[in-house]
Amino acid sequence: EPEVTQTPSHQVTQMGQEVILRCVPISNHLYFYWYRQILGQKVEFLVSFYNNEISEKSEIFDDQFSVERPDGSNFTLKIRSTKLEDSAMYFCASIWEADTQYFGPGTRLTVL
Amino acid sequence: DAKTTQPPSMDCAEGRAANLPCNHSTISGNEYVYWYRQIHSQGPQYIIHGLKNNETNEMASLIITEDRKSSTLILPHATLRDTAVYYCIVRVRKPGNQFYFGTGTSLTVIP
Numbered sequence: 001e002p003e004v005t006q007t008p009s010h011q012v013t014q015m016g017q018e019v020i021l022r023c024v025p026i027s028n029h030l031y032f033y034w035y036r037q038i039l040g041q042k043v044e045f046l047v048s049f050y051n052n053e054i055s056e057k058s059e060i061f062d063d064q065f066s067v068e069r070p071d072g073s074n075f076t077l078k079i080r081s082t083k084l085e086d087s088a089m090y091f092c093a094s095i096w097e098a099d100t101q102y103f104g105p106g107t108r109l110t111v112l
Numbered sequence: 113d114a115k116t117t118q119p120p121s122m123d124c125a126e127g128r129a130a131n132l133p134c135n136h137s138t139i140s141g142n143e144y145v146y147w148y149r150q151i152h153s154q155g156p157q158y159i160i161h162g163l164k165n166n167e168t169n170e171m172a173s174l175i176i177t178e179d180r181k182s183s184t185l186i187l188p189h190a191t192l193r194d195t196a197v198y199y200c201i202v203r204v205r206k207p208g209n210q211f212y213f214g215t216g217t218s219l220t221v222i223p
Contacts, residue, residue: 043156044213091155091156
């Protein structure tokens with residue numbers, strides 16, 4: 001069964017550094033998403049992406065965040081200047097059948 | 113915000129059916145009920161969804177009351193690997209729509 005993949009599985013960075021989290025959605029999917037989950041808290045929506053542009057974003061997704069689909073397979077989330085509070089699990093998701101979102105395994109981001 | 117209410121935790125004996133309730137009293141006519149689960153810190157896993165009819169797949173059954181104000185997810189023969197947080201989500205079935213995850217029900221399957 002096709003899967004959403006994410007790299008790296010764990011990213012450690014220093015505060016103020018830029019990070020890029022990568023996702024490979026299931027091929028032929030059209031909508032792509034990023035969510036995050038701070039340890040012990042809820043899964044929170046960040047942004048959705050369709051037809052090479054952002055279709056919806058949450059309050060969390062401020063100017064420090066950006067998304068891109070640089071080629072036909074990858075979908076990336078960039079955080080320009082990381083803060084301690086950006087430490088979280090970041091999940092990518094894409095739509096396969098109808099509108100059921102399928103999630104990747106996540107990237108654990110640790111900001112020191 | 114999440115429009116559902118779920119018990120924070122439940123236990124179930126291995127091999128028995130796990131029945132996870134969800135209240136969604138303000139559900140709209142065009143909103144579907146979705147169930148996802150999250151095992152430890154893995155990505156949420158889709159289980160099942162429905163509008164008003166009962167649904168069954170290889171993982172679970174979904175029973176929705178006639179007034180659609182509540183539903184029950186049934187895992188027919190729970191195993192230790194079913195220990196997870198289960199999320200009940202209501203949303204309009206539209207591709208761009210996000211999923212609002214609440215706090216879910218932490219299900220522990222006991223040997």
